[in-house]
Amino acid sequence: NRTTINQDSVRVPPHDMNAEGAVLSAMLLEEWATARGLELLREDYFYKSAHRYIFRAIQELFNKNIEIDLITIIDELKKKDVFEKIGGTAYLTDIQDIVSSSANLETHAQLVIEKATLRSLIHTASSIIEECYGTGQDSKEIVEHAEKKIFNVTQSMIKEGFERAFDIVSPTIKKIDEIAKRKTKIVGVATGFNELDRITGGFQPGQFIVVAARPSMGKTALALNIAHHAAVFQDKRVGIFSLEMDKETLIMRMLSSGSDVSLHSMLHGYGMDKDKIMNLTRHADKIAEAPIFIDDRGSNTMNDIRSKARRLKFEEGLDLLIIDYMQLLLPVASRQSRQQEISEISRSIKILAKELEVPIIAVSQLSRGPETRQDKIPQLADLRESGAIEQDADLVLLIFREEYYKKEEAENPGIAIIDVAKNRNGPQGRMNLKFVGPYTRFENIDNQSFA
Template identity: 45%
Template sequence: MDAMAAELGKVPPQQLEAEQSVLGGILLDSGGLPAALEVLKGDEFYRDTHRVIFQAIQELFERNATIDLLTVCDHLGQKNLLESVGGAAYLASLAEAVPSASNVAAYARIVSDKAVLRRLIQVSAEITSWCYAGGKKIDEILDQAETVIFSLAERRVRSGYHSIKEVVKKSIHIIEELYDRREMVTGVPTHFRDLDKLTAGFQASDLIIIAGRPSMGKTAFALNIARNSAVESRVPVGVFSLEMSKEQLAMRLLCAEARVNSQKIRSGFLSQDDCAKLITAAGQFNDVPIVIDDTPAISTLELRAKARRMKADMDVGMIMVDYLQLMRGRTGIDHREQEISEISRSLKALAKELNIPVVALSQLNRKVEERSDKRPILSDLRESGAIEQ
């Protein structure tokens, strides 16, 4: 941190009093440590000596040992670190100076916030150096920049625990609402009767995988679901098409709506009746809440950023990805199966974050065709990894 200060000519964001209060509060009452550990990992402390003291406290906690002024001093002494952190006198001063041992969580949040600001300064400097250095493609720089920024945001946002009383109360409220509505479909309707009967609609925060071999109708089926949800139920749908262009998808939607053979469009042999049907179908899509992004080989970070914007702009109610194996994961992943696993986890996290269903199309491998029983099983998912879960 001293190097950062020297480089910038300024003292980086920090709050030494908050750091001292976290440590002093724990030394007085170790009951505040679990709350601090929900916020801090240890590297958030600006002063190196404070990091060493907190690490010693963590080590005692992991051993289920008593944590107080005496035991922490003894542990640091055994590691020949006591004098380097200021000796027993400094630790005693921490315990004496803390305003209130009951406010450790609040002090820890201050320490964490200052650490995030310092990390942002550091990341900004790194991004600047990448831009000046050259040698990297702009997409690679953007991907790396998004990765480090999102990692900061994800680390900061942590879900706390909730009492079963609180969770049950909310669950009863949901059950009462469902009872009052008494509807077969409680999620996003697909308007495929048997599918809606099985799923009660696609539920918020779910990642749904639609899998099949190439040219078996995955895209057509997914587009029908998107069309039905948007047209019949007015649910805004975002479609990420990695295989087909937006024009190809639009033609498929028009052909399905107008009930015109797509082969006629490709060949140009359309009757006047066909043209009239297509024009009528096009008019019906004027106010349908479907948006299409056909960025090829889109990365998980780019897709998440665009999905967030869709949520902000049009309150998107469902996301579709066609198809999963054409996406890119984070840079630096060597094995394709690991990359697909990372992509599927990212899509599941997106579904939870936006609280909407995310539908991802996936390829099946050739094994399904080699068996006498052609019914697919989970292990038939190509580069399955975490998709099976």
């Protein structure tokens, strides 16, 4: 063991001197290579201190709009009193002569980034080990810190910049052509609701979809109906974060909506005849075989959501993610106001949707705004606690059921209005769906089931 520790202590961190020298040499050759190198790399990506000094000198000259050549680099290094430290004129001349073309700059830069990432991971792993040994923190808290640190390492190495329209047009046309060849109006995850699918074209990868309503309107039911349809009838892989209901209740709701057995009957045993039990068993088999994954931990933060969703996509695949509901998410760090916390959560969900390239449905509460209006119909401005939700979301679906307020006096009992109040990539519009309360199920207005 002592031998192993001694060997570890003298290990040389990962680095590639040749790649570092080649990058600096290319940056001294042409102005475009200087700009691209500064875009891709940071000073601390270089392992050798002499290379860090040279890179910093290039960066400062570039920022001052001074011509970059051997003479100006030498002058800048002398001003910083590091000229002799890097090896003087002889070393700079050697660097300058490494490459005769800047053509392979990006390839060499990626090698430098790769080694820098490994060094950063080693440093991060060492700090995690120290945290495990040296603190009295709860193990779950240490794991959360570790995941955040590892994530920060990977994010810090992502330096995406501008892309030419020339490079974007071709894959965009290819995507449009593929959609046209499918001969279908639905190109994303279908919801099972005809009019909603017509307006949206299905939920697209990278979209942040908000399903919002006042309590007891059926927002969770709508999200679960969509999840059920996607998993059972399209074989889409669906992840559900349930911060309010436990996993058994969620499964019961799916069983109820698909088998015509009320949740009340399931929970209390009333009216459970042979036919209902057979329907329930038959549908239970379908749900058991469907790729549905549920996490019902009520104390999830956005860091938890992010790390678990990534893991799920890596291990099982992921086509649709649901968060029920976003106001119950715990903040990663305490902010001055709840509005700031919700704004941060909203933005994080949008970023996660783009990163995972899957649509994310976030169930959201509405403020008491509708209660103060005579018609009680919700509006975008009623999104609770933050206008950032409205800004970040690609789609906002608002649910309203007249019978909730008017009971027997309702003109349209059993009808729910689904308002596509925001659609970043298409039209807005309202549609009617039938709501079957005992089965927590929405149906197309022609009485066809969401299935």
